[in-house]
Amino acid sequence: MSEGRMEPVEEVSRAPFQVMASVAARAEWTTRALVMGGALGALLAVTNVYTGLKTGFWESGCVLSALLAFGGLSALGRRSAPPSLLETNLSQTTAVSVGAMPASAGLLGTVPALALMGMQPSSGAVAAWGLGLGTLGVLFAFALRRRLLEDEALPFPTGVATAELISALHTVDSAYATRTRGLWRSGLVSALVVWLKDARGLIPPASLLPATVRVGGLGADSLMLGVGWSPMLLGIGSLVGLQTGLSLVLGGLLGWCGLAPWLVHTGRVAAGDLSSWLLLPGVGLMVGASIASLLPLVRSLPSMVGDMRGLGAGRGGGWESTAGRWVIRGVVPLALVALVWGAPSFGLGPVHLVLALALAFPLCSVCARATGQSDLAPMSSVGQLTQVGFGVVAPGQLGLNVAASGVVSGAASHTSASLWSFQAGRRLGASVSRQFLAQLAGLSLGAAVAVPSFFLLVSTHGLGTPALPAPTAQQFKVFAELTSRGLEGLPPGSARALGLGLVLGVVLSAVARARLARVLPSAVALGLGMILPPFMSVTICLGAVLTFAVGRLKPSAAPSMQAVGMGAILGESALGVLIAALISLGVIAPG
Template identity: 65%
Template sequence: MSERQSGRAVAAPVLVPDESSSPSLHPVPSEVPASTPPELTARALVAGGLIGAVLAVTNVYTGLKTGFWESGCVLSSLLAFGGLSAMARRGPPVSPLETNLSQTAAVSVGAVPATAGLLGAVPALAMLGTQPPGWAVALWGVGLGTLGVLFAFALRRRLLEDEALPFPTGAATAELISTLHSTGSAYAERVRGLWVSGLASMGLTLSRDVWGLVPQASMLPGSLTVGGLSANSLMLGIGWNPMMLGIGVLVGPRAGLSILLGSALAWAGLAPWLVSAKVVTDTSFPTLSGWLLWPGVGLMVGAAATSLLSQVGALPSVMRDLRKLGQDGAGWESTAGRWVARAVLPAIVLTGVMAWFAFQLSPLYFLLALLLTFPLCAVCARATGQTDIAPMSPVGQLAQVGFGLGVPGHPGLNVAAGGVVSGAASHTSGSLWSLQAGRLLGASASRQLLVQLPGVLLGAAVAVPAYALLVSTHGLGSETLPMPTAQQFKAVAELASKGLGELPPSSTLATGLGFLAGVLLSVGARGRLARWLPSAAAMGIGFVVPAYYSVTLCLGALLAAGVARFRPSATQTVQSAGAGAIVGESLLSVLIAALVAAGLIHQG
């Protein structure tokens, strides 16, 4: 993901492969003539569901491991085109609208891990001592996902048509679909790297996690010390993680170098000082990361607050749009709008019941969270449209702060309230990317809505079991699953509900300095120095994950940048290879976790 890509400035950012050229497509009316090729077909739904299931499993693993998750717009378009083309050998030819509808369904399925809070709120609650049952989390995700889809449909006309916000990921997706259907070689060029890297990633993961032939990481020599601590204890080295290389390929050099900078400051700078100053006496990863988490959270929250403040002025116009829901349009648009308006109340009731039953969020507090959800989803959507950065976790953490200050002493309460806001915002942004692609291709927004809603159900059915498997196998906040977003939710909850006095010794000043640095870096990134300043949110992630994660990720980012510089024709192949590496390791890791849980294998 390059500087044009979504989510790079927030915790749990969304990965989107960089499409280097600006979209050349022009908007087409969403009500297309009856002679248009088929759009809503059984094969499009089947392909979208299968691709979305893969994406959901991948996002659970990558989100818990690194804090990043993949929006899936570009990747699912590529896979959908290939799958639909294979199905079309015995049927009518595939149309761009079919491919777009398939990616729309896949994106809706794949966003559910973030929507249901599996990457942030749910593990944070577990670390605070509250473990909601899996079926309740699934229904909670269905309710929030439905609200997110409905909000996106409500905001579509103003953001996509009236204000014509670019939503670059959606535009890049439309351009890719158009290219795949007009250029025979485009698919072969992109898919080659995807499949080769995916298979290689699976092979390396199998060798590492089952056979024990490959270590988790190659550390620097134990004789090498940094501030009196051995390189081994600081986890300085390079990981044998194809997924990390793949994430680096997609995030781009600025984010990759920013994560490495944050990691260097944390693990090669602050960690040795903590030990030498006797602030901490235990040099284990959990102890050190428990302190370093705080300045990292300060960086991420400072960056998020700056981004959100810039969007506050848009709230009045958004609220007017929500009140008009179902009153505009004609034909399919009017009918869909009315059904959306009618579906809002059932979705609210479902989410509210689950919030009360599983998350101990009383009806009154749920309604207060819901009042924040409407405007903050709009803020998140507008930021996504303007910058392609989707601040899902920050809007949730803003709600956390409000609840923490209003109801002190109940950290679980503000985590649950933050989960309501961030969950709905996740699906709102993902839906708008798909709706933008559809608008540029001349698709029916109403039909896209029809496939997004069942996609939420499938996503919950796939993501929740995958999450349970991984957590039961590796544990919460372990070296394998450091859960950066969940750690951030937990930290903000404790800070907002208990105050600065609950922070680890000497970390208050570090947290404040991190917040100030996040604000200054985010403000500076809006000016001429943008290309030279590091990403504050990416630096914050470097404080939380093991150092070798950051080194490996940065290596992938520099590799992709080198290819783009010296062999531009191979850029798209390398990006597809990065996506393949992520998918390959994620899928096999979840399968290994299932086999371990069943007692069929033992990890090497």
């Protein structure tokens, strides 16, 4: 969900590639590789801002950027040398770093949560904040790389899948055409639908059931029951899978068709306030799932004490020794200066900033290990764990609570994304130093693209609206209120619903092991289904059902369906931001 990846991981071999010595000598650090990675990363960053504010999902982009980088570099190589395997990998490394900036800068959680609380940081402060946290995340990944990828040999399956794809693209002539045929077509169709919907008003945002259809005495239209006209939502469904899609619909049914009519009928909540009430049990489910996923990882904390030794001490010699000293003396101070400059806009004083930074590395290590073992990066979970700590240290300070969690979750997002790329590079024989520099180089471009896109979308559509529900921000905001104020001021009966959701989230996540994991609903998706408008959940589920059906009837078409989903997401996101810019400039009127 909001944990930092949507792309499904194909079944891949765990054995490292047999890399020829000549491969390592091929071109890698080239201008075209960096430019292509930056361009794809910019598109990915815009997409992540758009989809994150709409649905809470964001895409790591490892597999997608590798696919598109190969196509772009091959086109450029027609007039010169064809791209090498390592150039494609460097492009995807750069793109992933650029694309992760929305999460590192807190544009999906921390910043909109503060805005909803009336504490909007300035764009300059947000950019500095993202650069500082993104830099720390890359440094943490570099420091953890040897221990997690080599000593402990954690799989990081997305990194493995990325390496497998790059290898296939450079050895099988038809691999690129097979995977991208549907991507480009669906992207164009998606863009056309969004233009007709948002710029021309010829297509409604959703087809809702009429008011004559009653659910517990309420009109179906007031409950937002129906199907959304959104290729992006269908594309998300094709990537998250059938279990998540069905869990979203189940959460929507429980909340909007079960609890909502009862709440209105008993007079506990007015029809117009249902979203605020249902937010509480939804967040409870999501937080409960986070607690269950974090508890087993606490045992690994003692082993993290020595994880930074290789960076500062230069363990291993050679480039790593020189780079370690250069990073400690140069890059780290610059990152800290950026954080110190941006911290006042987030309500963080010097003492609290130091405390949040002290928590960042151990909790990023927890997140990285979870990513390596499960391929799911629990950034929100470690952020909420930080909120609990600051709720005790600084009770009643909501903005401080949210901002502190953003320090940890922001750095953790780039830690996990960078380790996926490091794993792909390790299996392909790439230069660690060049990947590291490419990741650092991508941070500035990510901030330059993601921050303006966020403020443009918010100024055009507003936050907490049906156009931009910002579910992750709502989750951070509610959890800050709970950890800082307790249960005072909550809507009637919502405290009990929150507690029940919390318990159910813990139980579902705890028992969802081995065989049960495939049959039980996802606690995170259940909670998100209560927060999102039901037509969004239904549309995502339709995409998941369609992809599942095609995969069963024609398994060879599964990769093409995933590419179609990626294209739908990219097409709507890119044109959605463009339309918002045109509306803001007065070129067109809202559709």
